[in-house]
Amino acid sequence: xxxxxxxxxxxxxxxxxxxxxxxxxxxxVASLTAISSRAGVSNGALHFHFASKEELAQEVEDxxxxxxxxxxxxxxxxxxxxxxxxxxxxxxxxxxxxxxxxVRAGFKLGRDPSRKSGEGGVSGWWxxxxxxxxAHAQEKGELAPGVPPEDAAAAIVAVTVGFxxxxxxxxxxxxxxxxxRFWALVxxxxxxxPQQVPVGLDGTWGPAGEVAVTG
Numbered sequence: 001x002x003x004x005x006x007x008x009x010x011x012x013x014x015x016x017x018x019x020x021x022x023x024x025x026x027x028x029v030a031s032l033t034a035i036s037s038r039a040g041v042s043n044g045a046l047h048f049h050f051a052s053k054e055e056l057a058q059e060v061e062d063x064x065x066x067x068x069x070x071x072x073x074x075x076x077x078x079x080x081x082x083x084x085x086x087x088x089x090x091x092x093x094x095x096x097x098x099x100x101x102x103v104r105a106g107f108k109l110g111r112d113p114s115r116k117s118g119e120g121g122v123s124g125w126w127x128x129x130x131x132x133x134x135a136h137a138q139e140k141g142e143l144a145p146g147v148p149p150e151d152a153a154a155a156i157v158a159v160t161v162g163f164x165x166x167x168x169x170x171x172x173x174x175x176x177x178x179x180x181r182f183w184a185l186v187x188x189x190x191x192x193x194p195q196q197v198p199v200g201l202d203g204t205w206g207p208a209g210e211v212a213v214t215g
Contacts, residue, residue: 011049013039019060019105028056028114057109064106065125068093072129082137083191086130090160091179093126097164099173107164127157144192152190 017039021030032053036046050056072089079085096103103122109123120127134153137143143152159182167174 007049010039010041014041014046014049014056015059015063016102018056019102022057022060023101023105023108024047026114027109027112032056041180054115057115060105061109061121062067062103064102064109064122067100067120068096068106068125069129071096076133080141081094081142082133083142083187086133086137086156087171087183087187089129090156090183091176093160093175094163094167094174096181097167104164104168107161123157123161125158127153130157130160142192143190147190156186 014035018030018035021035021038025034030053032046033043035056036043039046046056050059071092072085075085075088075092078081079088080205093103097107106122108121109115110123131153134143134149134156138149143149151206163173163178163182172178
C-alpha cells in the first residue's frame with residue numbers, strides 16, 4: 001500500500017513538473033531529462049510511469065481538462081441560472097490560467113503544432129462545454145430573443161481563449177477586472193431580462209474569486 005501511494009505521488013509530481021516544463025519551453029523543446037530533474041526523480045523512474053514524451057504530454061492535457069471540468073461542474077452546481085454558471089466558470093478559468101501552470105500547459109499543448117494530437121486540450125473541451133450550456137440557456141429562456149446560441153458560444157470561447165493567449169505576455173488579460181468588464185459588456189446583450197444579468201458593473205467579486213451577484 002505504501003509503495004502504491006509513493007508511486008501515485010511520483011506520478012502526480014511528474015505530471016505537475018511536466019506541465020511546468022511544457023508551459024515554459026513548449027512541447028518540441030521540452031526534454032524528459034529536464035522534466036525528471038524538476039520532479040527530483042531519475043529518467044528510469046519517469047519511464048516507469050510514462051513510455052514517451054507524447055504519453056506524458058497527453059496525461060498533462062487530460063489532467064488540465066479534468067481540473068477545468070471539475071471547476072465548471074462546481075459552478076453549475078452552485079449557480080442559480082445557467083448564465084450565472086457561465087460567468088463564474090469563465091472568470092474562474094481565467095484565474096486558473098493566471099495561477100496554475102497545469103491549466104496553462106493544457107491550453108498550450110492543445111494547440112502545439114509539433115504534436116499530432118487533434119483533441120484541442122482545454123480549448124477543445126471548453127468549446128464543447130460552452131456550446132452545450134448556451135444551447136440549454138436558450139431552451140430555458142435565459143437568452144434574449146434573436147440571439148443565436150452558436151454565435152454567442154463562439155464569441156465567448158474566442159474571447160476567453162484570446163485572453164488566455166494574450167495573458168502569456170501580459171497577465172492583465174487574465175485578471176478579474178478584465179473578465180468582469182467583458183461580462184458587464186456582453187451579458188446585457190445576451191440575457192433575456194435584466195434580472196438574469198448576474199455580474200455587477202462595479203466589478204465586485206465573491207470570496208472564492210467568483211463574480212458577486214448584484215441586483
